[in-house]
Amino acid sequence: MIVFLVAEFTVRALDARRVDPTTYPGAMKIAARESIDFIFTGTSRTAGGIALSVWDEELSRHEGRAVRSLNLAQPYSGGAPNYFGLRELADRRARSLAGCTVFFELSAGLPAFTRKWDDPWYFEGNAQIVVDYMRPADLARFLSTDEPFDRKADIVFRYFTRTSRLLSLRRSLQRSVSWRGLAITRRLLTALGGEYRENLLGAKLPPIRVLRTDEHGVRLQRERIRARTSRDALARQKPLRPWKETIVCAAAIMLKERGIAVAFHEVPAPSFAWTVNETETRRLDRADFEAWAKGNDIPIIRSHIAVTDDDFPDLSHLARSRREEYTRALAADFVAREGKGGREPPD
Amino acid sequence: MSVNHSGGRAVEWRRDGILEIGRTVGYNRHSTLQNDHPRGTTLLFNTWTFFAFALVVFPLYYKASFRWQNRLLLAASYVFYGAWDYRFLSLILFSTVVDYIVGRRIATTEVASARRRLLLVSCVVNLGLLGVFKYFNFFADGFQSMLGMAGIHTSPVSLSIVLPVGISFYTFQTMSYTIDIYRRKLEPVRNFTDFALFVAYFPQLVAGPIERAKNLLPQIVSPRTVCRRQIIEGAWLIGWGLFKKAIIADNIAIFVDEAFFPGNHWASGSLCLFAIYGFAIQIYCDFSGYSDVARGLGKLMGIEIMQNFNLPYMATSPQEFWRRWHISLSTWLRDYLYVSLGGNRHGRWMTYRNLMLTMVLGGLWHGAAWTFVLWGVYQGALLAVHRYLFVDLGLAGPGGKAGRWISRLVMFHLTCFGWLIFRAGSVAQIGSFLRRIFTSFILDLNEARTVFAVLFFGGILALVEMWIRNVDDPRVRPGWNGPIGAAAATILLIVALIFWPPQIKEFIYFQF
Known part of the structure; x- marks a missing residue:
């Protein structure tokens, strides 16, 4: 003992x-003392694709004041942990998030997080990130899903031991x-x-936590x-729609209800990702998503930078050398969409 | 059952019901071993489900009287096995009934030929089930290939069949009972529940140790008590066994699986070498971890299960390795196969032949694949060559402490070569690994992750195993529950909490 x-x-x-600005606990600490203007969420593609300093520089120039952004995108995160984290930020740091825009990742035309509450x-x-800001009602909902007993027991254990830093930070400790x-x-x-044997591919990748660059x-x-x-994989595709039932769309609506602006941002994707999303099933999914976004007045920001598969060393993440260009293009598209007047500074 | 003929195409022989399950027989070495069985899930020791199972079983066990303890354990064992697929309970029940009846009949029969026939019935039933479920496709494919080489082309015949978990273990266990009765070394058990519990006792049902009737049955048929020493040792064995499995084996498996990924044509020699070392650690921790947990659970019930591993990588010779590795299988093979073949009683060449046959069949016991046959041939050759050099020619091995360590190092690398054969997906992959290690070896800093994992987890393993070996010494036994033991347990617990792997994996030996 x-x-x-x-x-x-x-x-x-x-x-x-320690304040890790890429995690929700870190964001909670930062938002306790300063306002947040932009929050990016998504997968490792957003974590590695957005150069935050470039984004802040572009938006600061446009808004005529220093802006503060956070990139909370993480590899292996998913919709639910983001939903819970954003809800906690919006509820407990409402003042700091006044006027904030939260971005959700789109990849090859579709949201990166596709899961529904039943998934x-x-x-x-x-698993730990899902319990960080889970509430009792969420736990009850989780226990009523079809998840296997082992997963439920695991989450219950994590939920009731999350106040232990040794347990909740074990992945960070493991990495350290x-x-x-x-x-x-x-x-x-x-x-x-x-x-070192030749390592050209890895050297081209951006630094992302847990991303293999060897x-x-x-x-x-x-x-x-x-x-x-493969053809088999494409033939096995199942519809992702209706999008309104997905956790990511629920998160967007939840934020809007709390007065926080929401947008979807498109990350560059290699040709294979587009191939996967060009099937009939995915075309219908895309149409459903775009109709949902339009119906809820949620903008989709696309940065049209030209990329080839060579820009994706591991066929997944944008090369380090193209990050800045992509971020500037995204900022330009966002500004153009936001209109000429810029945004109101937070109170 | 239906047979589909589709023109000149392959005939696919499918069966309804029990055999129509989907996963083909064999150890899937191309990917991480996942429980992809479509029906249930195996009650793995390292899951919350098993924890809940134990929370129900143990209090009831301690409350029950002796007779009810056995009934409870039998029911628990069937639940344990049936959780994976209740339909395969029929197999284990069938084996149990056959060997129970045959055992009793052999004991009451004096006519030698009748006794032999009864023994044959047991062997045919048990090995027949094993043959159908484990080896049918392997031998059918082999037979077809042979016909093909002779110019006779036939359509492939295969069963879409799943390998029942633990069939190789409980088949050998129940066979040993009948053979021992046949050899008049054992009296048959009277009570069917006791015998059924001997066959299905859940801690060692699916991955051993392969218990002998003369060790386990007396403990089952007599009332048991659990002493304080057993509780402490049991807790240690369970804790350390789970640590070896979940923390060491499963973490190292991530790196090993990557190196053995079939499309991996770019791995450097250093990665290949450390992946083999990693697999040596993984398979030892995976398998001995299971055995330790099984022994620990047994101790908590007052049942002593045999030791299955004894620091095998400290062996200085192939003979010694097999006295330390999977002891329950190697002694089974020795007693029921090697000795039956004549052992070393008929001269040098027959001894070599018997060693080779025993190890080839031992290799095949692990799985229906040519790499396992090759592994058996390799192990047989090691034993035979060692015997030739150090027994028949009378050469002396290196002496002294340094000499012993040199022998251990050599033996460890010979064992590792065997593990390469065992783990490789194909003979081509074995060649590819060897080529990269011996012809284009560079110490690639890109692969430092694998090297670190092997050194880190291998270091923990070596430290604790050596310490436990010392603790096993009666002179220092109080260390088990003293402050040092408690501190060591807590540190291991903290390491376990930090390094608990993201995914739970099946035990490798579940496939055998």
């Missing part, structure tokens, strides 16, 4: 000083130990005559993605 308590208090002490709420490898260990291992291998990982990702575009 003593060892456990020491570990818990050590982690708490370390965490108290699994989180990726199996990233791994990075330190990796650095030591690299030094050890270098001393033994190790060298050559092996990049090539593996390409292989996996190619497998997804």
Whole structure:
């Protein structure tokens, strides 16, 4: 018990000083002391594709004042964790979010998060983020889904132990130990005559937490993605519509009801992603989504930068070299759409 | 059952009901082992479902009288097995009934030929079930290939069939009972419930250890008590077993699976080498982890299950390795196969032949694939060559402490080569790995992740296993529940909480 308590208090002490602006807990800390103008949500494509400093620079110039943006997009996040996190921000940091616009990711014409409340709420490898801001009613709703007993028990355990920093931050701790260990291992291998084999693909990728940028990982990702575009995979596509039942659309409506502006932003996608979304099923899905967005007066911001598959080293994420250009183009499209007057500064 | 003939195309032989399940037989080495069975889920020790199961079973067990304890354990064992697929309970029940009846009949029959016939019935039934469910497609494909080589072309015949979890384990367990009665080493059990519990006892039902009737049955038929020492040792075994499985094996599996990914043509020699080391750690932790949990659960019920592993990578020779690795299988093969073949009683060459046959069949026991046959041949060859050099020629191995460590290092690498054969998806992949290790080896810093994982988790494994070995020493046994033991357990728990893997994986040996 003593060892456990020491570990818990050590982690708490370390965490108290840490503000990670890419997570909802970090965003809560930031929003406690300053206003937030823009929040990006989505997958690793948005996490790596948006150069926040460039976005802030462009929007600051347009609005004539310094703007503050957050990129809360995360690999393996999903609709439910974002719904809960945004709801918590909107409810507990309402003043800081006055005048804020929240962006949701679109990829190849469709929202990146496609799950409904009846689908699994989180990726199996990233369960903790779903309980961070889950409320008792959410837990009850989760328990009534068709999820297997093991997942339910896991979430219940995480929910009731989330006040423990040691438990709730274990993935961060794991990453931290791994990075330190990796650095030591690299030094050890270098001393033994190790060298970097050519790693051109990985070097082109943007820095995203947990994204594999080693050559092996990049090539593996390409292989996996190619497998997804097989004829069989396309034939197995199921409709994603109606979009109004998806968690991401529910999140958009929830924010609008709280007076927060919402938009969907398109991230550049390689040709395979468009191929996947050019089937009849996906065309109907797209039409349904666009009708829903129009009906709810939610803008879709598309940045029309020309890309080729060479701009996606792992066939998934935009190359580091194109981030700035994409972000500027997105900012320009957003500004053009917002109109000439700009936005009202927050109170 | 229906047979579909479709012109000149392949005849697909499908069966309704029990066999129409979908996953084909064999160890799926191309991807992470996932429970893709369409019906139920295996009650894995490392799941909340099993935790809930244990929360129900153990309090009831402690409250029940001896007779009800056995009935409860039998019901729990069938629930445990049936959770995966209740239809396969019929198989285990069939085996149980056959061996119960045959065992009793053999014991009451004095005529040698009749006893042999009864034994044959048991062997045919048990091996027949194993053959149909595990080896039918393998041998059908092999037979067709042979005909093809002879110029006779036939349409492929295969069953769409799933391998019942644990069939290889409980088949061998129940066969040992009948054979021991036949050899007059064992009296048949009177009570059917006791015998059924011996066959289906849930802690070791699906992945061993393959218990011997003479060890397990006396504990089942007599009242049991649970002492404090058993509770402490049981808790340690369960905790450490789960740690080995969930933390070490499942975390290392991520890197191993990537390296053995069939489309991986770019891996460097260093990745291949460390992936093999990683698999050596993974398979040991996966399998010995299961055995430890099984033993721990047994201890909590007052039942001592045999030790299945004893620091196998500390072996200095192939013989010693097999005395330390999967002890329950290797002793089974020795007692019921090697000895039956004549063992070392008929001269040098027959001994080599028997070693080779035993290990080839042992390899085939693991799965219906040529790589397992090759692995068996390799293990047989290692045993035979070692015997030739150090027994028949009388060569002396390296002596002293340093010599022993050199022997261990050599043996570990010979074992690793075996694991490459075992894990590879094809013979071509074995060649590809060897080529990259021996002809284009560079220490690639891009692969530092895999190296780190192997060193980190391998380091934890070595430290704790050596410590537990010392703790096993009666002179330091109080360390189990002393402050050092408690601190070690807490540190392991914290490491486990931090490194709990994102996905729960099946035990590798569930496939066998």
